[in-house]
Amino acid sequence: QLQLQESGPGLGKPSETLSLTCTVSGGSVGSSSYYWGWIRQSPGKGLEWIGSVHYSGSTFYNPSLKSRVAISVDTSKNQISLRLSSVTAADTAVYFCARQQGLTNCDHWGQGTQVTVSS
Amino acid sequence: QSVLTQPPSVSAAPGQKVTISCSGSSSNIENNYVSWYQHLPGTAPKLLIYDDNSRPSGIPDRFSGSKSGTSATLGITGLQTGDEADYYCGTWDSSLSAGVFGGGTKLTVL
Numbered sequence: 001q002l003q004l005q006e007s008g009p010g011l012g013k014p015s016e017t018l019s020l021t022c023t024v025s026g027g028s029v030g031s032s033s034y035y036w037g038w039i040r041q042s043p044g045k046g047l048e049w050i051g052s053v054h055y056s057g058s059t060f061y062n063p064s065l066k067s068r069v070a071i072s073v074d075t076s077k078n079q080i081s082l083r084l085s086s087v088t089a090a091d092t093a094v095y096f097c098a099r100q101q102g103l104t105n106c107d108h109w110g111q112g113t114q115v116t117v118s119s
Numbered sequence: 120q121s122v123l124t125q126p127p128s129v130s131a132a133p134g135q136k137v138t139i140s141c142s143g144s145s146s147n148i149e150n151n152y153v154s155w156y157q158h159l160p161g162t163a164p165k166l167l168i169y170d171d172n173s174r175p176s177g178i179p180d181r182f183s184g185s186k187s188g189t190s191a192t193l194g195i196t197g198l199q200t201g202d203e204a205d206y207y208c209g210t211w212d213s214s215l216s217a218g219v220f221g222g223g224t225k226l227t228v229l
Binding site for chain 2: 037039046047048049052060061062096098101102103104105107109111112
């Protein structure tokens with residue numbers, strides 16, 4: 001059974017770089033059939049797509065975050081990583097990782113990890 | 120401001136039917152597959168509908184999806200109190216080269 005688990009520091013300071021990891025079990029991030037994505041939900045708001053990565057290195061990013069975000073895949077650890085630089089309070093959110101069939105269907109999700117940006 | 124537009128809320132009585140609309144454009148809904156998700160606070164979102172109108176295994180046929188032009192619709196029949204959740208549509212936007220979600224619709228089962 002495919003499982004995704006997000007991890008990372010729950011608290012960060014403004015202007016710092018946020019780093020999160022998604023560990024995948026029961027499946028391989030090296031599968032050519034899937035993209036792996038990051039999605040977030042800020043307090044009181046809806047889902048926001050951050051970006052997606054394929055094991056080949058192909059990436060797509062939300063244009064509003066593109067200058068600050070990097071998503072990568074580590075097949076040796078079966079993990080997906082998210083780096084978001086120059087964070088502000090507006091980046092406070094629950095961050096989810098998900099497996100994507102194509103680029104539209106997120107068929108498996110992690111439980112999410114809360115990230116708070118505060119001085 | 121979301122690229123896809125959904126009503127903020129809908130409501131209906133148990134046993135009734137409800138539809139949730141998702142409006143977009145030719146760069147997203149009209150030319151790309153639409154997915155629908157159910158999200159209960161504090162949990163992982165669940166895929167209800169993919170490729171416009173297909174259900175993953177385990178999703179009851181009370182849930183259905185349809186699309187026409189630049190709009191998509193999620194239908195839920197035989198409403199149950201357990202269906203109370205936030206529902207999101209999602210798709211790819213070819214102009215943005217990015218994934219997009221609707222703003223979400225809160226379903227209340229009265």
